[in-house]
Amino acid sequence: MPEPLVSVVIPARNEAPNVAPLLAEIGAALAGVPHEVIFVDDGSTDGTAAALREAAGTHAALRWLRHRESCGQSAAIVSGVKAARAPWIATLDGDGQNDPADIPRLLDRARREGESVLVAGHRVNRRDTATKRVTSRIANRVRARLLRDATPDTGCGLKVFSRAMFLGFPHFDHMHRYLPALALRAGGRVVSEPVNHRPRTRGASNYGTLDRLLVSFLDLVGVAWLQRRGRRPEVEEQ
Numbered sequence: 001m002p003e004p005l006v007s008v009v010i011p012a013r014n015e016a017p018n019v020a021p022l023l024a025e026i027g028a029a030l031a032g033v034p035h036e037v038i039f040v041d042d043g044s045t046d047g048t049a050a051a052l053r054e055a056a057g058t059h060a061a062l063r064w065l066r067h068r069e070s071c072g073q074s075a076a077i078v079s080g081v082k083a084a085r086a087p088w089i090a091t092l093d094g095d096g097q098n099d100p101a102d103i104p105r106l107l108d109r110a111r112r113e114g115e116s117v118l119v120a121g122h123r124v125n126r127r128d129t130a131t132k133r134v135t136s137r138i139a140n141r142v143r144a145r146l147l148r149d150a151t152p153d154t155g156c157g158l159k160v161f162s163r164a165m166f167l168g169f170p171h172f173d174h175m176h177r178y179l180p181a182l183a184l185r186a187g188g189r190v191v192s193e194p195v196n197h198r199p200r201t202r203g204a205s206n207y208g209t210l211d212r213l214l215v216s217f218l219d220l221v222g223v224a225w226l227q228r229r230g231r232r233p234e235v236e237e238q
């Protein structure tokens with residue numbers, strides 16, 4: 001396998017029926033682009049591990065990691081990025097709602113803009129339940145006012161950024177919701193690109209919605225504190 005240009009990192013918990021379809025779509029979307037796909041099985045209790053083991057025999061670009069216990073979506077992304085071999089990272093939710101066909105366009109934008117940019121997907125036409133849409137709308141408004149992260153849809157799982165920039169971020173539970181704010185804190189820039197969004201057709205949601213509201217508020221306060229405490233020295237080589 002050639003050295004990959006992009007590593008597609010997919011956090012997955014109990015997503016066995018989505019493994020094969022996602023791999024097929026990613027392979028089609030990135031045909032001709034050196035890439036690897038890193039599935040991170042976040043302590044699944046269904047057949048996700050078996051589905052990945054079977055897929056590994058036919059998909060040369062596939063690598064997969066497993067958390068012995070579920071540690072959350074952010075921890076899965078961190079594990080995947082640390083294991084990645086490519087300079088560019090594309091994150092993708094494991095539920096099949098993000099469209100892999102959007103990855104090349106976001107990757108091209110990131111490469112044009114440079115390593116200090118984070119390209120965030122913007123789900124213009126959400127295909128979620130009414131509860132998810134309402135809670136997401138409220139969270140986006142509150143987050144945007146408090147963090148000023150210049151992102152209309154920070155909850156979209158499809159993002160492209162440099163591995164080096166991500167590894168410089170502070171890593172904490174639920175950090176995946178605040179990647180734009182963390183990029184700005186690190187001196188980077190954030191741009192958004194409209195992306196396709198699809199209804200879930202296989203499996204069930206494994207990371208809650210209403211149960212996240214309180215912890216999301218606490219996370220917001222923490223990230224706002226990080227932003228205000230961050231210092232970026234101007235370094236001169238002597």
